[in-house]
Amino acid sequence: MSGPAGGDASKADLVHRQLKEEIELGELAPGTPLSELWLVERTGASRTPVREALRRLAAEGLVDLVPRQGARVSRVSLQSVRDLFDFRTLLEPAAMRQATEAAAADPELRRLFTAMRNEFARTVRRVPSQARSRAFYELADRFDWAIIGATRNEHLRRTIAELRPHTARLRNLSHVDPQRVEVSVAEHLRMCDALLAGDADGAAAAIADHLEQSLATIFRNLARGPGEGLDLLG
């Protein structure tokens, strides 16, 4: 799944993870050239593991690889954002359905989601608005991973997991809208409630709605300020 768990750690793994994180956080802006030698200097590993990391990132779509020219951090276009969210809207409601069924059959899982539901509620009530968005996104991340973990179908699970860095990067490249956080908390509460009620259709609808609102917000923000490293060609 490559997500929160950290395995043994070959150098290729380490370089991969480090680059992935930096791309996700926007520290490596879209279009940044990633020469193998530069990465060798930067990471201390030799070319072989660096190469492997780059190939993996390319397979995940985080890096564009041109055969005899080199690698660059993949660019983000309006079209790619649309494609990403359309695809997520296809996959994630299905995952939500599976998670709902899994929770209905597993008290342990229900406890987990109940706890998260309470955390979401607490976030909006108790956390000062300064730190609120950070706390919220950290929590939303854990929620996403919980859904992924509760997804039975392996292909679905892996594919959704692979999309997450793209979404995260988008969030980090565009400016966060504090107002959006309030609404997003409400959307997450609705997802939790439907899931805990065993209402698969409701949960699916809730996440579809959430995705639609997220996309709308991103587009609004892009229209306002161009953002750090976004190509608006698409």
Add this chain to the structure above:
Amino acid sequence: MSGPAGGDASKADLVHRQLKEEIELGELAPGTPLSELWLVERTGASRTPVREALRRLAAEGLVDLVPRQGARVSRVSLQSVRDLFDFRTLLEPAAMRQATEAAAADPELRRLFTAMRNEFARTVRRVPSQARSRAFYELADRFDWAIIGATRNEHLRRTIAELRPHTARLRNLSHVDPQRVEVSVAEHLRMCDALLAGDADGAAAAIADHLEQSLATIFRNLARGPGEGLDLLG
């Protein structure tokens, strides 16, 4: 897309393509150990491109990679077959909808699918039943690629393309049922008709039905004869 088109051809590409084909055809049975040195002897390339090919195959799920032990051709379980078809049933109707819309807007594409529709019809009428299944599968392959090519969403397109080798392998590992071919031709005709009529819902339903029938056939055949390299543990 890595499918029918063949690019420049680095050694890593060649090894990757060759192994992929052999796994697809079942010449390399599930569970076969793939030592890097063995592949070096076999392919004439050095370890570096062989390694890269193995990593790529692992990312595609065709090879299982255990960190310090080696690679094996990935095994096929009942559960993995179910997962595969469930996932395809999620993705391919959506692709079919996009292809239908694309065809409605593009006369060139309509001509292509009209031609294919006729070929399907001809297959059942004119081709002697000896060679019929081979001809059919070759045609069905081209149909699949045409759908993939007409799919607008890049994530959807790539994901579906990546699943194809798994399906093909399954077909080649289990015994082909000649009766199934007749029915499958009819299903493809129905898909073509709906697509050409601009009936996205109908096309989506047709492919969903096709997938359901395919899965049922595979399960029937597996119940009958255990097949060549299938684990029935799942």
Add this chain to the structure above:
DNA sequence: TGTATACAAGTTGTATACAGTATCGGCAGC
């Protein structure tokens, strides 16, 4: 006889040297 340990073979992980190719600069010619 059963268990633990040391050894040996084979494998992957990593580093590095070499070869081929694309890019960018300057320079001659028009």
Add this chain to the structure above:
DNA sequence: GCTGCCGATACTGTATACAACTTGTATACA
């Protein structure tokens, strides 16, 4: 002043050598 050629440079693609680890076996010992 502009275009086209050509060499230098830097990069990737490939091969190979070395290191670290895992597994299976044989042997010593309780």
